[in-house]
Amino acid sequence: MLERLTLTISTAQGKSRIMKEAATTEKKAYHHGDLRAGLLSAIRQLVEEKGPDQFSVAEAARLAGVSTAAPYKHFKDRDEMLKAAALDNMARQSTEMRDALAPLPPKCVERIEALGQLYIECATREPGMFRLTFALSSGHNRDPSLIASGKAMFGLLQHEVATFLGIEPLDPEAERRAMMLWSFVHGLSFLLIDGKVEAMELDLDLPQMLHDVAQRVMVDH
Amino acid sequence: MLERLTLTISTAQGKSRIMKEAATTEKKAYHHGDLRAGLLSAIRQLVEEKGPDQFSVAEAARLAGVSTAAPYKHFKDRDEMLKAAALDNMARQSTEMRDALAPLPPKCVERIEALGQLYIECATREPGMFRLTFALSSGHNRDPSLIASGKAMFGLLQHEVATFLGIEPLDPEAERRAMMLWSFVHGLSFLLIDGKVEAMELDLDLPQMLHDVAQRVMVDH
């Protein structure tokens, strides 16, 4: 049957890690150890394999090695599970954004490009999670923590834009430019992961295009 | 219960239209008249209401006023129904694109803007169908007629771009610029219909933004 997940998520404390390792050798423990994290990992995997809409609680439970009722001890319902997975993914991506910016000197257009490149990279690396995080998902736009997380990420881009232009981060012009950039990489990401670029036999030089767009949007004449 | 659909689709010939009108007065006819068109209309409505993934054959049949088995006389399976609806939508949108260009003088940037505006308009007017047509897709990217239709639409944009720049339509530069524009309006469309713009309280001047982007992408310095 299905093996218990051994992947340890960032939130797992030392305690549960020990329990999990014990479980791995003993093979059958009544308690999972850190089922919440195990489920998030299973959800992640299933959302990738089947897409956010086809994800099922039962299958996630099976994958995590517990009964179909177990997830309801950690999440109110299916939608809460997806929201938690989305939030988790946003946190990861935020970290990646900061990491991508860290080594670059301030006030250069490469910083803008790097954010765009990372966005597309996240999309193509995990299309399912990208969809879950940045697209549809009916109720998600009403969830305060998801909104806050989204605003923080956009704020990061907006801040970069403002710094480059030498204006205030709250200047509407910074928001406008950031929105242009976001729209572009967002659209390109979807055209890529939805297979439109491939189906229509478009061959594009991604880095070149990102560079070109960043120049056109950020540099005035 | 549900009324029979009276909306007549473009493909309905005179014959079936007469039959349908007869049915409307008689109230209960054994034959539908033009069930294929009726189903496409029902699919369209349901895809709007529930989204492409939540669309169900049974519900479409109910809405069209026939038994759940009837659709299978016209389509091989659920996926064929969605593909047919997508193709239908592409044809409509192509027509709209041509109509939008018709009154505009050649070689002006307004033509590019008009295409972008229409794209976003189609997306916000019928988000479900837009999703079905330009995203989603598992098998759709392997369907020759859908691919051909997509290529034709992109070709239209590409042609406009080439004409404006005064280069050959097949020049890779035309494809590059067209791709930038498509990515932008595609991304913006999704950010709008997925409620991200609203949720994150971004207020943007759409026409101004479209104009600005068209300028930045099309005009070199």
Next chain:
DNA sequence: TGTACATCAGTGAACGCGCGTTCACTGATGTAC
């Protein structure tokens, strides 16, 4: 240190549901004569 106990993360069976698709059928239609 050892024991009694409260806690609560898990179980497994059950529920009602709507789905996609198939089947043998029925009856309205248009056509050949």
Next chain:
DNA sequence: TGTACATCAGTGAACGCGCGTTCACTGATGTAC
């Protein structure tokens, strides 16, 4: 013009399926004494 008949678009019942969620329960754990 009238009739016999082939066609095939519809019916309605049935199937097997996996789902989300609930329920009373069980048993491993950590803690108070």
